[in-house]
Amino acid sequence: MATIYQVSEAAGVSLATVSRVMNGNAKVSDRTRKKVEDAMASLGYQPNAIAQSLASNRTNSVGLLVSELHGSYFGDLMSTVEQVLKQNGKHVIITAGHVDEKREHEAIEFLKSRRCDALILHAEAVSDGYLKTLSDSNIPIVVINRNVDGLEENCFVVDNENGGYIATKAALEAGHKQIAYISGPQFKKDASDRLAGHKRALQEANIAFEENSMFEGDFHESSGQAGMQQLQDTFPGFTALVCANDEMASGAMTAAREFGYDIPSQLSIIGFDNVLFSRYLYPKLTTIENPIHAMGEMAAYWVLQHVYDIKSPIPIEHLFVPEMVKRDTLGSV
Template sequence: MKQVAEKARVSTTTVSHVINNTRVVSEDARERVLSVIKQMRYIPSAVARSLKNDKTHTLGMIIPNNSNPYFAEVIQGIEAESFKLGYNIILCNSYDDPKKQAAYTRVLMEKRIDGLIIVSSGSDEELNQLLADEGIPKVLVDREVPGLAADFIEADHEQGGYLATKYLIDLGHTDIACVSGPKTLLPSGDRVQGYWRALKEAGIARREEYLAHSDFTSQGGFTAFQQLLALERRPSAIFASNDLMAIGGLCAAHQAGMKIPEQLSVIGYDDIALASFSTPPLTTIAQPKYEIGVLTAQVMVQRIRNAASELQREKLETKLMIRQSTAAFKA
């Protein structure tokens, strides 16, 4: 800043006022300062500015796993809307490790972020205490953190599980299995509750062996489908709690010599872009991923601007996307 002032023949205070637009500066002085800034390719220090006004216009975001396309599509919405609202994003990946989640939270706090967006990797005492102690604005996406009061944005997972199972029942299936996500994550439990509700409503007996738990990966789905297809009474349809597990399951079914959907109907959850290009294209429950991202950014900025406002809880609807991995039951 001092070098810019010397070349523009003004004071460092004037340069500061031009950069931060904090006081009227003569047009001649402003043009000289901006010209020198352009020549020198001078980039103002965000850290220095944050020390002065306590704002960095930067948001931190922690996600469980950046290899899951679901999170990538949510991030697109968050990044696009944040940029419109004048905020940048620092993204951290916890790799489904709650301990790493707490460590990244500390790192982001040190960066003096204005707000924190979290997709939780699970409960961790250190993280819970850290978030409770910090007064920074927070928005939770998809997964709540026990005991933490924060804005919360999610899709209606119970409704999604219900829609998936009911569609399979409407196709004539009664032996319907479910591949759920980790037991510790609330969205997994909500989708299973929708699955149970649809079965009960249709008068279909609940079979515990038809519920398999796995992580939200293709390998996890592959292993869970192998377990279900090894049962003496094989299911004729399987609802997988995310598309990656469903795609891994398609591979397991193929290895078992089963034709999809003639011998086994498969339905996923999320409607990631890859779902349309699996073999066969995957019937799935679509989450409004981009819209979740946009709404998250809007709620985050509202919270930053008005910390005392009432906490928001938003639940967006899911919908059924019918493709070629499901068919009417054949005895």
């Protein structure tokens, strides 16, 4: 079995240079890196991961906490983070917190026990105080879809309030006055911000927000269906329905067809997120772009730059602006 000493000799470089190449250090020239990699390949050298970790105090692994493992939103986040880090020789360990404080704590402790070099967290239940304490420890953290006071440079968020505003503003500009709303669970900051944006758009149009015009869902398709059913009784006559995510919008569309509505001539529906399936619904869903791909990409590049000294190929941005994606479910009255 080839040794690191043989690789060093074959490549004509020092042991330290070979070590830097194996650890993904950016301070090695492309020419030198190729010489070392060619020597490793020709000798069939396989680095000992444990020895590497002990020598460099790095495991070349990054922990990723998500709320759920299913759905287009989290699937896009996980695949984006994994792709960016893998291209730079790093591995991702993924776990889920299921929007429960105890389970998020346990998931984060699990990632720490795996000696991850950094943590990327889509955490919704643990407190800001906990995240600040975690950040003050010896492991760098990044927070996605949540702004924590004092950790702004570690957070990557979309302006959810403005997204909620844009969605309802579009319905108002199409002539709708009776607008129902299916929200996400209000203990979640993104859900409460989107509802606040909805209310701001109504206020600007001098339309009073009515409590019976809203149904609080859970971001899953079934609650969109349940919301559509309940709103028929509590807020009859609405001509537009704004939903706080695309999953609930798809459930609402199913229920609307069961009630005999034609979309959008009799009922307009707007979602939020622009997940993959939204463009394949019938009619195609008008929605708000939630750039989870871009946020995941930025989070991964932040880790590479701040933890591994690998310069990001693009400027690091922390706040993302939502945009309307106009398709076929918004009609005018």
